[in-house]
Amino acid sequence: MKRIYINKMEEERIKRYNDKLEYLNQTISNLYEWTEGIDSGKFSESIEMQKQYGIYHAFQLSIEAITDMVAMIVKDVKLIPKDDYFNIEIISNKKIITHALATKLKEANGLRNRIVHDYNGLNNEIAFTRLIDLLKYLKEFMGGVKEWLKKNY
Numbered sequence: 001m002k003r004i005y006i007n008k009m010e011e012e013r014i015k016r017y018n019d020k021l022e023y024l025n026q027t028i029s030n031l032y033e034w035t036e037g038i039d040s041g042k043f044s045e046s047i048e049m050q051k052q053y054g055i056y057h058a059f060q061l062s063i064e065a066i067t068d069m070v071a072m073i074v075k076d077v078k079l080i081p082k083d084d085y086f087n088i089e090i091i092s093n094k095k096i097i098t099h100a101l102a103t104k105l106k107e108a109n110g111l112r113n114r115i116v117h118d119y120n121g122l123n124n125e126i127a128f129t130r131l132i133d134l135l136k137y138l139k140e141f142m143g144g145v146k147e148w149l150k151k152n153y
Contacts, residue, residue, distance in 0.1 A: 013076070014153050017069065021142055024065040028138050031058050035132060044124035052124065056115045059131050062138055063112040066105065069145055076152070084109050097144045104137035 034055055038047060043055075067088075071081040074090050081087050085106055092102035111130050114122060 010153055013072075014149065017072065017145065017149055020065050020069050020072075021145060024062055024069075024138070024142060027058050027062040027065065028135060028142075031055065031062070031131075031135055034058070035128075038128075040125040040129045040132075043128040055128075055131070060112050060116055063108055066138065066141055067109060070105075073145070073148065096148045097141065101137060101140055101144065104134060105141060108134045108137065 034051070035043075043052065067084045070084070070087045070091055073096060074081045074087045077090075077094055077096075079090055088097075088102050088105050088109070091097055092099050097105070107130070111127060111134065113119070115127060
């Protein structure tokens with residue numbers, strides 16, 4: 001039986017998810033636009049530092065939006081959110097996202113941590129190459145969340 005009535009709390013929760021999805025979509029679109037025509041060599045050698053920081057910051061914000069939504073989902077399936085990696089594992093085990101996507105999201109979160117904390121220096125060529133490769137998985141995550149919302153709210 002499909003629920004017809006959605007209480008105020010559910011409406012606010014759905015709005016919060018949708019706001020985060022919209023923000024994530026815009027951030028990913030910006031990343032695609034800002035990185036178009038740039039390869040890893042050009043990124044590390046001839047792109048001005050301000051643009052590099054902008055790209056890295058947008059990636060950081062997109063991962064933070066994802067980990068926020070992951071924690072929200074964990075809470076909504078009546079479990080206690082823990083760290084980002086564990087939360088990603090939970091939603092994978094609950095079949096909200098695939099194990100393959102979970103692996104890519106963990107990789108993206110790790111890259112975000114390397115960018116933010118600059119562990120042992122950051123190789124811009126490798127970081128940029130991974131960032132570009134991971135963008136499609138951020139989009140895939142959005143689709144998974146939308147499907148989960150349709151089924152559960």
